[in-house]
Every structure is written in C-alpha cells, then in structure tokens.
Amino acid sequence: xxxxxxxxxxxxxxxxxxxxxxxxxxxxxxxxxxxxxxxxxxxxxxxxxxxxxxxxxxxxxxxxxxxxxxxxxxxxxxxxxxxxxxxxxxxxxxxxxxxxxxxxxxxxxxxxxxxxxxxxxxxxxxxxxxxxxxxxxxxxxxxxxxxxxxxxxxxxxxxxxxxxxxxxxxxxxxxxxxxxxxxxxxxxxxxxxxxxxxxxxxxxxxxxxxxxxxxxxxxxxxxxxxxxxxxxxxxxxxxxxxxxxxxxxxxxxxxxxxxxxxxxxxxxxxxxxxxxxxxxxxxxxxxxxxxxxxxxxxxxxxxxxxxxxxxxxxxxxxxxxxxxxxxxxxxxxxxxxxxxxxxxxxxxxxxxxxxxxxxxxxxxxxxxxxxxxxxxxxxxxxxxxxxxxxx
Numbered sequence: 001x002x003x004x005x006x007x008x009x010x011x012x013x014x015x016x017x018x019x020x021x022x023x024x025x026x027x028x029x030x031x032x033x034x035x036x037x038x039x040x041x042x043x044x045x046x047x048x049x050x051x052x053x054x055x056x057x058x059x060x061x062x063x064x065x066x067x068x069x070x071x072x073x074x075x076x077x078x079x080x081x082x083x084x085x086x087x088x089x090x091x092x093x094x095x096x097x098x099x100x101x102x103x104x105x106x107x108x109x110x111x112x113x114x115x116x117x118x119x120x121x122x123x124x125x126x127x128x129x130x131x132x133x134x135x136x137x138x139x140x141x142x143x144x145x146x147x148x149x150x151x152x153x154x155x156x157x158x159x160x161x162x163x164x165x166x167x168x169x170x171x172x173x174x175x176x177x178x179x180x181x182x183x184x185x186x187x188x189x190x191x192x193x194x195x196x197x198x199x200x201x202x203x204x205x206x207x208x209x210x211x212x213x214x215x216x217x218x219x220x221x222x223x224x225x226x227x228x229x230x231x232x233x234x235x236x237x238x239x240x241x242x243x244x245x246x247x248x249x250x251x252x253x254x255x256x257x258x259x260x261x262x263x264x265x266x267x268x269x270x271x272x273x274x275x276x277x278x279x280x281x282x283x284x285x286x287x288x289x290x291x292x293x294x295x296x297x298x299x300x301x302x303x304x305x306x307x308x309x310x311x312x313x314x315x316x317x318x319x320x321x322x323x324x325x326x327x328x329x330x331x332x333x334x335x336x337x338x339x340x341x342x343x344x345x346x347x348x349x350x351x352x353x354x355x356x357x358x359x360x361x362x363x364x365x366x367x368x369x370x371x372x373x374x375x376x377x378x379x380x381x382x383x384x385x386x387x388x389x390x391x
Contacts, residue, residue, distance in 0.1 A: 012388065013066045013140030014367045019057025020375070022368050027066055030142040035081030038148035040093060044166040045138045046070035047367070047384045049196045050129075050263075050297050052375050058265065058304055059130035068139030069095035069127045070169045072155070072162075078148060085148045092153040092168040092344070093145055094336035097125040097135055100150030111333035116146070124333055139367060141388040153340050156348070163355035164347045166385060167201065172343050172354045174295050174334040175201030175261070179209050181293030181330030182257040186210030191246050191255040191285050192232070193278045195223035197383045198295060199261030200357050203232040206259070208352060215255065217242040217281070219269055222379050229356055238269050243284035254287035263296030264305075264315070273306045279317035286327060294331040357383045364388045 010026035017023050030039045045068045054061045071093040075085055085091070098110035104123065105113050116125035117133040128137015136144070145151055155165055175198050184190055190206040192199045195218035203214045207230075216227035217235045224234035235245050246255055262278045275298075282292050300313035309316060322329070346352035359382040362370055370384045 011141040012364060013136070014068060014364065014386075016054060016061055016065045016067055017063055020055060020372075022055065022067065022371050024365050024367055027136070027140065030136075030140075030144040032077060032079045033144065034146060035079045036147045036149065037079040038075050038082060038085055038145045038152065039077040040071070040073040040091060040138075040143045040145055040152075041076045042071055042073040042138050042141060042143055042388050044072050044162055045140075045364075045386050045388070046166055046169075046171075047139075047370060047374055047386065048170060049198065051371075053265070053297065054130055055371055055375055058302060059299070061130035065128060066136040066140055067128045068137030069129055070166065070171065071127065071138030071143055072166050072169060073143070075148075075152070076142065082148050085152050085154070089152075090155040090157055092155055092165055092340060093127070093138065093143065094151055094153065094173075094340060095126045095129075095170045096151075096333070096336050097127065097133065097146055098151060098337070100147050108338050109335050110337050111335040139364065139386060141364075151337075153337075153344065155344065161347055163358050163361075163385065164353065165344065167354040168336075168340045168344055168347075170334070170336065171197045172201050172205075172352075173336045173339040174198050175203075176205040176208070176339050176343060177334035178202040178259040178261060178293040178295040179205040179257075181291070181295070182259050183291040183293075184209045184211055184257050187212050188256040189213050189215075189250060190257045190259065191215040191217065191235075191282070192259045192261055193217045193242070193281055194261035194296060195220065195227045195234075196261060197357050199259070200227060200230055201354055202259045202261050202295070203227060204230050204352065204354065206257070207231065208346065211257075215246055215249065217246075220377060223382065226357060226382060243281045246285035250287075254285055254290065256287060256290055258282040258286040258290065258292040260292065260294040260296045264298045264302060264310070266296075275305065275310050275315050276317040279315065283318050283322045283325070283327065286325075288325040288327070290325075290327055292327060292329045294329060295334065298331075358385060359383050361385045361387065
C-alpha cells in the first residue's frame with residue numbers, strides 16, 4: 001500500500017496566479033486523504049485549450065489553484081480501500097472525478113457525478129478547473145485521485161504509446177464524444193468547426209466511426225494543415241463563409257453531421273467575439289434532420305462577454321432555422337470512462353494515432369512560456385505535453 005515518500009518541503013506544480021499569469025511553485029504534496037484514494041506520480045500532463053479560459057481570466061478560478069486535468073502516470077501509493085489498482089501500475093486519469101455509485105455514474109455519465117462537487121447547482125467534478133470542485137490539478141509532480149479503483153484506467157507497463165495514451169484523459173474521448181453526440185455512422189459526411197486538438201480528434205474519431213468524408217473549419221493555416229494530416233478536408237473560414245463552402249462541397253445538401261469544437265469564445269478574424277457564430281454556422285451547413293454534437297465549452301456566466309445576454313450564458317443562436325430544419329443537438333462534458341478503454345485498445349492496435357497533433361514536449365518548468373505561446377496561437381503551438389522532473 002505504501003510507496004510514495006511524502007515530500008515535506010512540497011512539490012513543483014503549475015499554479016494560477018491571475019489573468020494571463022501562471023507560475024511553477026512549490027505546493028503541498030499529494031497525500032492519501034480517504035481509503036479509496038491513490039497518489040499518482042505524473043509522467044505526462046497536457047495543457048488543454050479549455051485551460052486557456054482560466055488563463056485569460058474568463059472564469060472564477062481562484063488564485064493558487066494547481067491547474068491540469070489531462071494527466072497520466074504511475075501509481076505510487078493506494079489507500080486501504082483500494083482493491084485492484086496497485087503501486088507501480090501505469091494509468092490514465094480521466095478528467096472527470098466520479099464516485100462510481102450515484103445514479104449518473106451507474107448510468108455511465110461520470111461527467112455529471114452527483115456527489116463529488118460541493119458547488120451548488122453543478123453536477124460533475126474535475127481536477128484543477130473552475131467550479132469543478134476543490135481538487136488540485138495534475139500539472140504537478142504528484143496527484144491525488146479519489147475512488148481510484150473506479151476512476152483510473154490501467155495501461156500497459158513501460159513507456160510505449162506515452163504520447164498517445166496521454167490523450168485518453170480528455171481530448172481523445174471528448175472528440176469521440178462529439179462524434180457520438182452527432183450520431184456519426186458509416187458513410188456519413190461530417191463537418192467539424194474548430195481545428196484545435198479536440199476538433200482534430202473529433203475528425204479522427206469520425207473516421208473511426210465510419211465517416212466517408214470529414215470537413216474541418218478553422219482560420220489558422222497551421223491547424224488546417226494538421227487537419228489534412230488527419231485526412232480531413234480543410235475549410236478556411238478566412239476565405240469566405242464556411243457554411244457556404246460546405247454547402248458547395250456537398251452539392252447543396254449540407255453535411256450529415258456537425259461537431260462544435262470551439263465554444264463560447266468563438267471569434268471572427270478581427271478577434272471580435274460572437275458566441276453564437278459557430279452554432280449558426282453548423283445549423284446552416286448541416287442538412288435537414290442532421291445532428292449536431294457540441295463539445296466546445298459553454299458557461300452559464302461569462303461577465304467579460306461582449307453582450308449582456310452572453311454575460312448571463314444566454315447565446316442567441318439561430319434556433320428558428322434549427323427548428324425548421326428538424327435538426328437535433330447533443331451537448332455536455334464528456335464522460336471519459338464511457339470511451340477510454342476502447343480508445344486505449346484502438347491505440348494499441350495501431351488504429352488510432354491521436355499523438356499526430358502533438359507539437360511540443362517540455363519540462364514542467366517551462367509551462368508559463370508554453371501557456372503564453374499557446375494562448376497567442378503562435379504558429380506551431382497546437383498541443384503541449386509537460387513532463388515533471390521526476391517523470
């Protein structure tokens with residue numbers, strides 16, 4: 001049961017200090033706090049696009065929060081109530097923190113666990129994220145994982161597939177969830193708005209589910225070039241209305257399925273935010289009776305939004321056309337455990353290669369500069385993996 005030597009002097013972690021500022025500081029070490037806990041030594045932790053909402057000061061995350069919800073590593077210690085996970089196990093840590101026994105967890109919706117988040121009115125918990133509970137993140141040397149037997153995904157021992165397996169904690173399952181919410185099935189045409197990591201893996205997942213063609217919309221050439229490497233058809237929103245481009249490419253019919261992978265900070269090429277922009281584009285470019293899956297993040301409160309309605313989480317998208325076309329929409333955070341073991345096995349079999357989108361691997365100490373460059377969308381900064389010194 002024992003294996004982790006508690007560091008009295010603390011461990012290194014990426015700490016949120018305020019808008020546009022993170023720092024690598026010493027924080028208290030992770031420890032067993034409940035019988036079902038495990039302590040994981042982090043070998044790889046990623047910067048997620050949704051971390052930028054906090055980085056930019058667009059959430060109510062508190063200063064001092066350790067960030068990081070995309071984590072994997074080696075189990076160092078387990079509590080007395082852990083029966084199956086053992087020290088030395090290599091594991092992926094889903095970003096959802098779930099109890100495993102509430103109604104939603106039993107139904108497979110761990111992203112809406114009813115017990116793990118004490119915030120009033122919020123179902124679902126996560127590591128190192130605003131309003132998702134008191135849990136510290138994994139951009140650190142060690143991470144405490146509650147209900148370890150339920151939450152942790154075992155991985156083959158060693159270091160093989162590290163760059164692929166590190167996508168299993170969030171963005172690969174989230175991209176796949178987008179395809180599921182959209183109802184992607186064999187032979188479908190799909191349009192994905194957003195060529196960030198989730199959008200790219202939504203395109204990859206659509207092909208895994210049998211799509212015949214996948215269009216990916218973005219305005220950044222480096223991201224569109226990467227979409228082409230995933231065999232998607234790039235659509236540059238800076239050239240002309242992307243919905244019209246999709247309609248032309250599909251002979252006026254529209255795509256069968258659409259996936260939203262941008263979220264509430266959608267903006268035009270001048271930087272002006274239009275939170276309804278991507279939803280409107282999808283409604284216009286998906287055929288009548290088509291389905292849309294929304295995995296880009298939207299929030300019930302955004303005080304810095306451009307309009308009063310958007311500040312209250314009210315997004316005025318084209319619901320009239322949506323209704324007239326008889327479309328359907330699925331939304332919400334991904335329940336990672338619903339998909340992660342299947343996606344792990346596709347990686348091992350060589351059928352899935354999410355690591356194609358990795359642009360940088362850096363030591364944890366370089367996280368502040370990586371956040372800054374990723375936030376500025378510097379050319380080539382697509383997906384950053386961080387490795388603690390003890391990895």
